[in-house]
Amino acid sequence: MELDMTTMDLPKRHLLAAFLSMEPPQHLISLARKCGGGSITQDVQQFIWAHCINRTDAYAHEPYLKSVMKNLIREIESTGGSVMDEFYERYACYMVSVKEDGAEKADSWVVKCISFLFNDSPIKVLIPLRCSLNMLQGDTGCALWPSSLFLSEFILSFPEVFTRKTCFEVGSGVGLVGICLQHAKASQVILTDGDESTLANLKVNLEMNKVGNIDSKSVSGSSTVQCVHFPWESARESELQQFMPDIVLGADVIYDPSCIPHLVRVLTLLLQRDKTIDSKSHPTPQGLVSGGEKFGYKNDVCVESDKAKVEAATMEFFSQEMKSRPVALIASVIRNIDTFKCFLDTTSQANMVVRDLTDSIKVSNLIPYMESYKRSDVRLFMLSCVNK
Ligand SMILES: C[S@@+](CC[C@H](N)C(=O)[O-])C[C@H]1O[C@@H](n2cnc3c(N)ncnc32)[C@H](O)[C@@H]1O
Incomplete structure (x- = not known):
């Protein structure tokens, strides 16, 4: 899998890497806050939309996306922020199309991409791994x-x-x-x-x-x-x-x-x-x-x-x-x-x-x-x- 992060600042690279490795939504939210200097700003939301949610690659796992969207919307609303329309629209689609998290989770297979691209990693690699939840x-x-x-x-x-x-x-x-x-x-x-x-x-x-x-x-x-x-x-x-x-x-x-x-x-x-x-x-x-x-x-x-x-x-x-x-x-x-x-x-x-x-x-x-x-x-x- 190719991933060009060269134009992104470090907190956004961390956020994207965490998303690709399917970190729990609460950890993504913590990283998203860091990207926005404490809150999930419009700029951060646009980044999440473009690089995380609106993906077309084969690894996207809809129940995970649904859970990420749900947590993001809740976090932004509860801190008085304004949620991008695209987030609501996509979440509404997942509400209809994706089974309840618990039922889906039991025997799900996902592809987690573990990136070794940071802290002067002497060998820079991104490793996709098929894993069971x-x-x-x-x-x-x-x-x-x-x-x-x-x-x-x-x-x-x-x-x-x-x-x-x-x-x-x-x-x-x-x-x-x-x-x-x-x-x-x-x-x-x-x-x-x-x-x-x-x-x-x-x-x-x-x-x-x-x-x-x-x-x-x-x-x-x-x-x-x-x-x-x-x-x-x-x-x-x-x-x-x-x-x-x-x-x-x-x-x-x-x-x-x-x-x-x-x-x-x-x-x-x-x-x-x-x-x-x-x-x-x-x-x-x-x-x-x-x-x-x-x-x-x-x-x-x-x-x-x-x-x-x-x-x-x-x-x-x-x-x-x-x-x-x-x-x-x-x-x-x-x-x-x-x-x-x-x-x-x-x-x-x-x-x-x-x-x-x-x-x-x-x-x-x-x-x-x-x-x-x-x-x-x-x-x-x-x-x-x-x-x-
Ligand atoms: C907790 S998992 C760790 C897997 C992997 N090393 C990791 O850290 O992600 C333990 C692994 O040891 C294997 N294992 C457990 N008992 C074993 C046995 N008696 N003989 C061979 N493999 C065994 C399991 O099939 C499993 O893949």
């Missing part, structure tokens, strides 16, 4: 989860970490991480999921993003991106030996206690490939280990002059870590502390080190327009295996 669809894999937004920001903040690497993702869901890995020029991207309907939707998203050479059958071909049906419970060691990843990734995959032993077994098999590690040089695998050093920035502020240093230090850290063994990067929102403890215990028993890198690595805020996404809720863990 039902968070549970496809064993939760057809919705977009915050950890994959975070992991995508991480990949696009430090693309060199992934360049020319073989990357293997567990629980790929709608595929955002995989698409970012391809933009970061990973040499091989293996995307997996245990749910067949999620995998089918993932393939639609790869096609929509022109991520080529998808091969769901062969794992030994020349494909750069593969989709593999891969339930953790039935994964065999011989099957995993074919992959040999440098980096294993996972976003929001630690939530079901019954799956944790299987997930950890898969991670162990993928990560224990290199046997030449000196275990003494790594922390004892007793649960969570602090990430330690910050990579060249102070008090969470990364001034422009430090940016190159931070990137170089981060790159150096990862290249050292990956020199002798693969690592896994798992982004997670800790929703249930017992489930997370269970994950830590299981990794510890499997002789793995889990390091929390969240406070050590300064991931760029590449989706600043998405107010519903709470970056601070997501933690980033690095896992590696040590010899016994």
Whole structure:
């Protein structure tokens, strides 16, 4: 999808990006107010009309448009503003043609366009993703989860970490991480999921993003991106030996206690490939280990002059870590502390080190327009295996 935002000022670009990613209407209203210096002026309304509501592209989702219109009209009226006639007319049409929000929502599919166009994003992309509005669809894999937004920001903040690497993702869901890995020029991207309907939707998203050479059958071909049906419970060691990843990734995959032993077994098999590690040089695998050093920035502020240093230090850290063994990067929102403890215990028993890198690595805020996404809720863990 092409999008020319060059002539728009920044608040309007944020508003449009938020609209395209289908942010909840109350967040759009907050951004619209910012565009108008505190109120939704005629100028802002005209912008919304021209760029958001009166769209003709295939991604427009009428129930969402209806809900946006309803909230906008309510907001403008309640603050004593004058609503554009076009808003009333369009809303009246939706009242007749679009089913009630609740009934429509249950099994709706939408296309959310996630733009990485802000804050000096080193790779500027707009990624359309077919998602379900039902968070549970496809064993939760057809919705977009915050950890994959975070992991995508991480990949696009430090693309060199992934360049020319073989990357293997567990629980790929709608595929955002995989698409970012391809933009970061990973040499091989293996995307997996245990749910067949999620995998089918993932393939639609790869096609929509022109991520080529998808091969769901062969794992030994020349494909750069593969989709593999891969339930953790039935994964065999011989099957995993074919992959040999440098980096294993996972976003929001630690939530079901019954799956944790299987997930950890898969991670162990993928990560224990290199046997030449000196275990003494790594922390004892007793649960969570602090990430330690910050990579060249102070008090969470990364001034422009430090940016190159931070990137170089981060790159150096990862290249050292990956020199002798693969690592896994798992982004997670800790929703249930017992489930997370269970994950830590299981990794510890499997002789793995889990390091929390969240406070050590300064991931760029590449989706600043998405107010519903709470970056601070997501933690980033690095896992590696040590010899016994
Ligand atoms: C909460 S979703 C996260 C999806 C995506 N990573 C994201 O962050 O948007 C969890 C994903 O893990 C997959 N998953 C859950 N249990 C699994 C299992 N036992 N084997 C393989 N995949 C599994 C689900 O199908 C789903 O795609």
